[in-house]
Amino acid sequence: MDDSNLLETLKALADHNRLRILGLLARQPYAVEQLAALLDLRASTVSHHLARLAHAGLVSAQADGYYSVYRLELDTLQSTAQTLLTPENLEQLAEEVDLTAYDRRVLGEYLRDDGKLSEIPTQPRKRAVVFRHLLDAFKPGQQYSETQVDEILARFHPDAAPLRLELVRRGWLAREGSIYQRVQELRRGRDQSASWSVW
Amino acid sequence: MDDSNLLETLKALADHNRLRILGLLARQPYAVEQLAALLDLRASTVSHHLARLAHAGLVSAQADGYYSVYRLELDTLQSTAQTLLTPENLEQLAEEVDLTAYDRRVLGEYLRDDGKLSEIPTQPRKRAVVFRHLLDAFKPGQQYSETQVDEILARFHPDAAPLRLELVRRGWLAREGSIYQRVQELRRGRDQSASWSVW
DNA sequence: GATTCAATTCGATATATATCGAATTATTTC
DNA sequence: GAAATAATTCGATATATATCGAATTGAATC
Numbered sequence: 001m002d003d004s005n006l007l008e009t010l011k012a013l014a015d016h017n018r019l020r021i022l023g024l025l026a027r028q029p030y031a032v033e034q035l036a037a038l039l040d041l042r043a044s045t046v047s048h049h050l051a052r053l054a055h056a057g058l059v060s061a062q063a064d065g066y067y068s069v070y071r072l073e074l075d076t077l078q079s080t081a082q083t084l085l086t087p088e089n090l091e092q093l094a095e096e097v098d099l100t101a102y103d104r105r106v107l108g109e110y111l112r113d114d115g116k117l118s119e120i121p122t123q124p125r126k127r128a129v130v131f132r133h134l135l136d137a138f139k140p141g142q143q144y145s146e147t148q149v150d151e152i153l154a155r156f157h158p159d160a161a162p163l164r165l166e167l168v169r170r171g172w173l174a175r176e177g178s179i180y181q182r183v184q185e186l187r188r189g190r191d192q193s194a195s196w197s198v199w
Numbered sequence: 200m201d202d203s204n205l206l207e208t209l210k211a212l213a214d215h216n217r218l219r220i221l222g223l224l225a226r227q228p229y230a231v232e233q234l235a236a237l238l239d240l241r242a243s244t245v246s247h248h249l250a251r252l253a254h255a256g257l258v259s260a261q262a263d264g265y266y267s268v269y270r271l272e273l274d275t276l277q278s279t280a281q282t283l284l285t286p287e288n289l290e291q292l293a294e295e296v297d298l299t300a301y302d303r304r305v306l307g308e309y310l311r312d313d314g315k316l317s318e319i320p321t322q323p324r325k326r327a328v329v330f331r332h333l334l335d336a337f338k339p340g341q342q343y344s345e346t347q348v349d350e351i352l353a354r355f356h357p358d359a360a361p362l363r364l365e366l367v368r369r370g371w372l373a374r375e376g377s378i379y380q381r382v383q384e385l386r387r388g389r390d391q392s393a394s395w396s397v398w
Numbered sequence: 399g400a401t402t403c404a405a406t407t408c409g410a411t412a413t414a415t416a417t418c419g420a421a422t423t424a425t426t427t428c
Numbered sequence: 429g430a431a432a433t434a435a436t437t438c439g440a441t442a443t444a445t446a447t448c449g450a451a452t453t454g455a456a457t458c
Contacts, residue, residue: 007213007214007215010209010213010218011213013209014209015415016206019202020293020296022293023289023290023291024293024296027290031435032435033434033435034324037300038296038297041418042417044417044436045416045417046435047436048415048416048417048436049416063425065433066424066426066433067324072286072289081280081283082284084279084280085276085277085281087225087271090222091222092222093219093221093225094219094221094226097237101237102233102237105236123456125230125232125266214445231406232404232405240447242405242406243406244446246404246405246406246407247407247446247447262454262455264403264455265403265455266404321432321433322434
C-alpha cells in the first residue's frame with residue numbers, strides 16, 4: 001500500500017457511519033436499501049458512503065437485478081492495518097520530506113551572505129546546527145595544527161578559539177597532542193545522514 | 200480500544216500532514232519548531248496537529264525548557280491497527296445498530312393497522328421479510344393441520360393457500376403427510392437472531 | 399526584572415464533506 | 429411498451445477542519 005492510497009483509505013475509514021457500514025458488512029453482505037434502513041439514512045447518503053469505501057477498495061459491489069449488493073473486502077482493510085503496525089512502514093510516510101530543511105532554516109538565520117556568523121545561537125538545537133556547519137569546513141582524514149584550525153574558524157567568526165574548544169568538547173573535533181582531526185562518524189543511527197539537529 | 204476512540208484515532212490519522220508528522224516521529228523525537236521547518240508549515244499549525252494526535256494518544260509531549268519534544272506512541276497506533284485486523288472486532292463497530300430496522304420498515308410498508316397485508320411484495324428481499332412475519336404466527340414444536348394453517352394465514356390475507364405453499368417451498372414450514380410444523384432453525388449463522396432479510 | 403524565545407491559544411477564512419431531496423439511470427414486472 | 433423500483437448522480441446546505449497571523453503564556457537568558 002503506497003502513501004496516497006493509505007491516506008485515502010484512512011479518510012474513508014474516518015467517519016462514524018462508514019465504520020458502521022463496515023461493521024455490518026463484516027457480518028454479511030447487504031444491499032444499499034437495507035443499509036439505509038439499518039442506519040436510518042437516505043439511500044443517496046449510503047450510496048455516497050459506499051462509493052467512497054469502494055474507491056478505497058474496502059468494499060465491492062455485485063449487481064443483483066437492480067440491487068447492488070456490497071460486501072467487505074477484508075484484504076484491503078488488513079493490508080492498511082499492517083502498514084500502521086511496523087515503524088519501518090511508518091517512516092516511509094515521511095519519505096519525501098527534506099530532512100535538511102530545519103538546518104537550512106537555522107543557518108539562513110545566523111549566516112550572513114559572506115558566510116560569516118552574525119552571532120552564535122544560545123538555544124541548544126540551533127547551536128548544534130551552527131557548529132555542525134563549522135565542522136563541515138574540515139575534511140575527514142586530514143590533520144590540522146591548532147593554528148590552521150583557528151584560521152579556518154576565523155572565516156566564520158573573529159573569535160575562533162572558543163569555537164574550537166566547543167567543537168572538541170562536543171567530540172566532533174579530536175585532538176591528539178597538537179594535531180586536530182575531524183572525527184569520522186559523529187553519531188550512529190539514522191540522523192547522521194541528513195539532520196544534524198542533535199542535542 | 201472502544202469504538203469512539205477508534206473513530207477519533209482514525210480521524211487523527213486521516214490527514215496528509217499528520218501522517219508525515221508520524222513518519223518523522225517514527226525516526227526520532229522532534230520539537231514543534233523543527234517539525235514546522237521540515238514540513239514547511241507554521242508552528243501554530245503543527246501545534247494544532249500535534250494536539251490532535253496527542254488527544255488520540257498517538258504522540259506524547261515532553262517539556263524541555265520552552266521546547267515541547269514530541270515522540271511517537273507506537274502502542275496506540277498498533278492497537279488501533281489490531282482493531283482493524285479481525286472481522287470479530289469489526290462487527291463490534293455495528294454493535295449498537297438495530298438489525299431489525301429493515302424488517303420493521305418493510306412490514307410497516309405492507310402491513311395495515313389491522314395486521315392484514317395490503318399486498319405481497321414481489322421483490323425477493325421484501326417478500327422474504329413478509330413471509331418471515333407470517334411464519335412468526337406459528338409456534339415452534341406445535342403441529343397444525345392444513346386447515347389450521349390456512350386459518351392462521353387468512354388472518355393476513357384472504358387467499359391463504361398460495362402463502363402456505365410458498366412457506367413450504369422456502370423450507371420454513373415442514374409438511375409430513377397432512378401435518379404441518381414450523382422448522383426449528385431457519386438458518387445457521389449470525390443472521391438468525393435479528394434480521395430475516397435473507398435471499 | 400526586562401527581554402527573548404518556543405509553544406499554545408484564539409479568531410478568521412477557505413476548503414472539504416456529510417447529508418438530504420430531486421432528477422436520472424438501469425432493471426424488472428405487468 | 430408502461431409502470432415500478434433500487435441505485436446513482438446532482439445541486440444545495442450545513443458542519444467540520446486545515447491553515448494562517450496575532451495575541452498570550454511559560455521559561456530561559458541577559
